[in-house]
Amino acid sequence: MDHDQIRAVREFSRFYTNIIGLLNQHLPESPFTLPEARILYELNQHQPCTASHLLESLSMDRGYLSRIVAQFEKKKIIARKRSKEDGRAYFLSLTATGKKMFARLDAATHRQVETLLKPMTEAQRKKLLHHMGEIRTLFIQHQADNGK
Template sequence: MSDFAHSEARYLALVYRQLMRHLDEELAPADLGPGRYLYLYALQAKDGRRQQELADALGLDKAAVTRALARLEEDGFIRREADKEDGRATRVFLTSKGRAKQAFLEGAASNSLEKLLRPLTVVERERFGKLLAKIALPLLDP
């Protein structure tokens, strides 16, 4: 019988929850939770993505993306418009308010990761990042 209390699955879950706590603390002044942050961060990397492309990049289902984008649009961080090449698709763009958050979001992400990774040496951080990428990258490109 496996020991779930000391399994990789449990450790990954604990690390994820702690990262979300750190991000929540960092993002509180901007009234952005960790979930909404992901969309703005992804759009800062590539603005004007199709909504489905954004869902795929984040590994989230279409319905969750639609709900989150509706809230971000309501709050003035993004705008959505029909794709000129494919009227069935929707493209998502940052507004000036959304773009103005770039430095804040980068700082929040950096501070959150620093808190989380503080116990690791530089070499351990590099190794940890490479191992996570080895696991995660194939999941983003099915």
């Protein structure tokens, strides 16, 4: 393995971290913090789900997650329902209020990326997606292999 290959991957990671940073630095038009937004997003994708699921998906600390979830419940953004199968666990889901708030955030984040991509031609955007997909595939293949 070539030293330069490692360096190139590290440079790309730094580069893309900056791209992501620009997107994340100011969550658009939203009362939510980044950790909160991440939770909402994951909930919207997988609901109902348990706190444990969020813990693993988001690699968050259980203490911090617990607090944010409690705040969300207090603000009626999420609802909790004790699991019938396991008395220790709760299923979390977005309330109607929560869904509306999430939708607003989602749309605004969408517009951010749109702005980022706008200067590209359609052909360039297609190329971008192609390269992104390929990178993802390369990594996922090996996660699958390593998971065995």
